Amino acid sequence: MTSIDQNATEFIAEAQEIIETFSRTLLELEAQSRGSGPEPDLINAAFRAIHSLKGLAGLFGASAIGGLSHSLENTLDSLRLGKLDLSRPVLDVLFEAIEVFGRLLAPQGEEGGGSEVDTEPVLTRLRQLGEREAESAGPQDSLEWVGENILSVLTEYEEHRLRENIKAGRNLYRVHAKFDIMQIDVGLEQLKDKMKGYGEVITYLPSADGSSDDAIELDILLGSKGTLGEINGALANPDVAVHRLTPAAEAPPPVPSTGRLAPLPSAAKPAPPVMSEGPSRRAEPPPRASGPTTSRTVVTTTEEPDPAVVASSEASLRSLSQTVRVDLRRLDLLMNLVGELGLVQANLTGVLDELRQLDHSADVSRELRVQIRDMHRKLALLQQGILDVRMVPIGQVFDKLARVVRKLSRDLDKEIRLVISGAETVLDKLIVEELSDPLMHMIRNCIDHGIEPAVERVALDKLPGGKIELRAFQKGNRVVIEVEDDGRGMDWMRIRDVAVRRNLLNAEEAVSLTPGEAVNLIFQPGFSTRDSATEVSGRGVGMDIVKTNIARLSGMIDVTTDLGRGTTFSITLPVTLAIIQALVIQSAGHTFCIPLNSVLESIMVETREIGTVEGHEVITLGGRTLPLLQLSRLFGLRPLNKNYRDPNRLYVVVVGLAQHRVGLVVDELLGQQDVVIKPLGSAVRNVPGIAGATELGANRTVLLLDVGRLVDEGVRQSDVAYNLGGGHVR
Amino acid sequence: MSGEREDLWQALLRSGEVVVTDEDYEHGYKREVRQDLQQYVTFRVSGEVYGLAIHEIEEISKVFQTTHVPRTADFLLGIGNVRGRIMPVIDLARRLRLRPAERGRAARVLIVHFNDEPYGLVVDEVMDVIRIPPEAMEDKPGGLTGTRAEYIRALGRNGKDLVIILHLPALLDAKDFVKVTVYEEGRS
Structure with missing residues (x-):
């Protein structure tokens, strides 16, 4: 059974790859058909893609896919021979074919399956295109x-x-x-x-x-x-x-x-x-x-x-001969093994230390030290090598989104121009996969709620067509993805009022809310319900889910909006999840890791510097008020009564994004380390504030903090005070 | 205990098809196991005898170190790590709201598989592998009421002894793991 299964998955993977290429080519052709006219090379590329798909389908006996690609091939052949013009209706049918391919491939549990999908409508339309072929041969000049x-x-x-x-x-x-x-x-x-x-x-x-x-x-x-x-x-x-x-x-x-x-x-x-x-x-x-x-x-x-x-x-x-398709799980396995090798190495170092205590083994221990150091270097290279293999360009997701934009803009009859930059930015395959849903959500919201209808836009002195920019770029050891639209923006006062109506905060709290804080309320669970999505001028379909998904990837999401001008969402992500740099800290005798990419700085604070605002501890840092969170209190850990440190001094780890920062008060900073992140099972995955687990030598399991969540708690604690009835745990 | 007593190893050998013994070669791999005889691993928790179907148990391990996870229910001892796999480890006595007994040398962790994920269940002592024919199973814990009823799948009659067969989906229901109130407490 395995060989058949494997064949099927290989087929699906390869077919999907071809269809993605085809889709990308079509999008490019569409852009060209509006401008200088389609480039013959591109039409050829599309033709070739479908041609290979047909061959592939024949090989695996996937008759529905084979039939569709056969018809498609005919249409594309007419296109490249100039018998058919690349008009909008033609493009529509071609894009429709992509969707049908997607459906044909999706439920393919059994070999050659996916047979419930009806390919007849699209085949009919392709045939109609063929009939429409211009018979404008006319007299040909002599050549x-x-x-x-x-x-x-x-x-x-x-x-x-x-x-x-x-x-x-x-x-x-x-x-x-x-x-x-x-x-x-x-x-x-x-x-x-x-x-x-x-x-x-x-x-x-x-x-x-x-x-x-x-x-x-x-x-x-x-x-x-x-x-x-x-x-x-x-x-x-x-x-x-x-x-x-x-x-x-x-x-x-x-x-x-x-x-x-x-x-x-x-x-x-x-x-x-x-x-x-x-x-x-x-x-x-x-x-x-x-x-x-x-x-x-x-x-x-x-x-x-x-x-x-x-x-x-x-x-x-x-x-073809140089590319190997690898199941991501196998890479995970390798990654785990490397992580474990790292532990073995740490243990070896421990043995070495013991050995050094013994006088008579100086030579041996020196040799061992050299070998261990060598192994350390090789291990680091191995780790980097495996990481590199996992990296894929984010363009894969952007291509999918381009299709969504195209479809939605036609469905909603809004003209949208999608501008993509940084598609070559690489991210861990796993992250790229997990990103497509949240980004899809956001793009949908942009088109549905953000971009105004053409009439409205013209009245506002804007271009009738809306613009959505999708940008990706690397920033230090993080990748930033921005989604910007030039739509109507969000009215923070209306968001605030809706939040009050939904009991997310009370009237007094609302008064003291800054515009920035108000806009961030859209990420609150409970803010977004179906009726509010249509009622509020801005967006709101599942932004809390978007935020949760991003947080699961150790990422953070931020929004800035300019009423009447547009909205920008910005997602900050680690380049990979498989291995990250972490700051190891201790609180009340428990050890935790904090992803280093969300740590702004670690400072030592004297207790007399700590002030209170409405009963919450704050310090002033760089002229700004920084809310403090006692990690032990947050997690309900009983503090140890050990006086191993100066009670008048506290270690504070400043975490967060630019405008949302909190200081985590911890007992000890134990240092930095590369850690391999392992997912928690479904039972504990949803513990607020915990993002995952990792091993730290000697088979010790240590939890990784979900900084985004803790920052949320901290910001809310100090700004909105407590008793947000709606803040229930998901 | 009466009925078929068997060595745990023997039972494990028989339940899986991966282990080949000399006997297998002799009999040409044709060892028949009565299909309707379910095998159960029995264990003691706070003095009571419980059972789990043998196919639900992946491994029986000595008690290992766990890491406390904040903001979780008290029955969760924490997460443990068995050969690189992270799993939640549950104190079965607390989960069943029994009075926890002193955990002695006989204590073991049953590593069970549920929804494709491993979980550890700490029990006081692993006892036996028994076979219970379907006719000796009482599907509904009729007379038995109370808070624990939801965790019980059936009552098995093993000779004159009763074995409480546990219901993993209820026992490992994800929504019970996270302490819901903790969020509000954390902020006060």
């Missing part, structure tokens, strides 16, 4: 001047592109290039990249007799607006020669008429007149022998229907 030898080997698609290029008034060039046989993939790719800046590569043709044993010569058909001089300058390379092809009506080209793509004369001789500009001169002429290499290239190029495939198939083949 004879290009040379029959070229025309005869062009595929339908290539010919279409050739005509498109001529229609666009581009010049046609034949670029003759020679590559070392060992490096043709690299060289061709480089050349192609260079040429792309100037125009479109229409096809590659093998040069009839221009090949030797260790070199391959190709003719590349390039459509470009540039002049011969420009192209020649751009491709400056002794192994490349450029010729311009012109219709017979104009200057008759000397080259294309000379039969099968005139081989260039042996290059050491002076360049013939066509190779006008200087730099294109070939180096040593290799001995000629049109042996097997030539025929091989001929086969490749003529049978391959798609020009881009020639070059990129090599690239993709390589990446």
Whole structure:
């Protein structure tokens, strides 16, 4: 059973990957279709993605997916052949297909399952697109001047592109290039990249007799607006020669008429007149022998229907063989093992210390110390290596969100522009996975409540279309993700009033509330209920859940809003959860870890510096009032009566984000350590203030504090005083 | 105790198919176990005899160190770590609201599996593995009422002795673990 299961999961993973690529390409195409027009390469990429999906589905007998990808492939083929325009309705159907794929893959418990999903509607729509195909073939211009030898080997698609290029008034060039046989993939790719800046590569043709044993010569058909001089300058390379092809009506080209793509004369001789500009001169002429290499290239190029495939198939083949899909749980296992090895190492160090007490073993202990230090270094490298493997770009989630934005903006008939930056920022795979739901929530809220309808926006002197910015960037050892909209913002006074109505705070407390504090009330459980979501001008669907989810990832969420201008949510996350740096502290004889990324500073405070505000202890730090929280009291721990420290001095660990800070009063600071975080089981996962557990040597389990939660408690304690009836534990 | 007394190891051997003995080779792996004979591990908590189905128990361990978790119910001794796995460890006596007995050398932790997660249950003493045919099981603890009834799945008759079979889902209900009042206390 396992092999089938494994096949199924592999299939799903691979299919999902292809569909994600496809979706990303479509989004890009959509953007282009509004601007300069779709890039043929992208349509090709989409076509290829679906083509491989079809093949994959056939391999695994997933007939529904195979059928859909087959129809989709036809539509995309029409698109790339210009038989169909990439219009909005076409895009809609394509996006719909993505959703259907998603559903087909989702419930796939059994092999080839997911059969309850009805693919018929989308298939019908795809067929209708096919019927709509423009039969606007019309009289075609003669292309004879290009040379029959070229025309005869062009595929339908290539010919279409050739005509498109001529229609666009581009010049046609034949670029003759020679590559070392060992490096043709690299060289061709480089050349192609260079040429792309100037125009479109229409096809590659093998040069009839221009090949030797260790070199391959190709003719590349390039459509470009540039002049011969420009192209020649751009491709400056002794192994490349450029010729311009012109219709017979104009200057008759000397080259294309000379039969099968005139081989260039042996290059050491002076360049013939066509190779006008200087730099294109070939180096040593290799001995000629049109042996097997030539025929091989001929086969490749003529049978391959798609020009881009020639070059990129090599690239993709390589990446396939170098990529390994790994179950995240296996990495967790490795991570745990590394963590345990770290403990073994700590124990070894302990043994070493004992050994050193014994005089006669000085040599042995010195050797042992060297070895342990070496092991420590290697362990650190190993740990880093495993961590790196877990890192994925956050763009994966952003792509999904782009689809959500697209769908919602159409559903709600609001035009939304999504601006994404920092998609390449890497985060632990686990975090990226867990982020998609909260971010989805937030984006939904942005579109649903934040962005005003177009009419309203125009009246406010805003652009009719709304804008949502999604940013990710690294900041120290944290990653910040921001979601910003230019909608109506949130009215803090209305939020405050709703909070009072919901008994989250009483009238007196409300009076003393600052705008910033009021806005943060949206994260309160109990603030967001269904009716308030429609009633309050701002947002409110499950922001408390969003906050809880973020906190579970050791992250914090913050909101700033400008009434009438928009709202920005900012999420701060650790780069990874698997291993973090922690500050180890002690309170009432219990040891805890605090994630170092939320520690601002640790200070020593004299008891006389402590003041009280409404019965709550505070200190003044940097000109601001900092509420103090006694960790032992917070956790109901009985303080030890040990006088191991000066009773007049307290250790205070300042934790939190910029405007929400509290000082945790602890007994001891024990130092910093890299710790491997382990999840608590479901029974204790929801203990407020506790985020996880870790091992600290000698099989000692230590709890990790949920700083976000403690900061909340601290801020609320001092600002709103107590008796928030609604603050019940989730 | 009457009925089928068996060594714990023997029973564990028989319940799982992973362990192969010489006998297995001789009999060509065809050892039949009566399907309807459920096996139970019995143990003592505050003088009473309780049982859990053998398949619910993953391991029996000596008592190990636990870390206290603040803001949790008093029956939770804390979290423990068995070979890298973190699990909540429960004082069964307190959970069943019995008077806790002195925990002696015989005390053990039953590591049980519930909803794919391990839990530790501290008991005073592990006693036996017994087989109870379905007909000797009393599904509803009819006459038995009181606060503990919710944790009891059935009463098993083992000869003339009664074994209280515990109901793990009730025993390990996540909502009981977190002390709800603690949040308000913490702030006062």
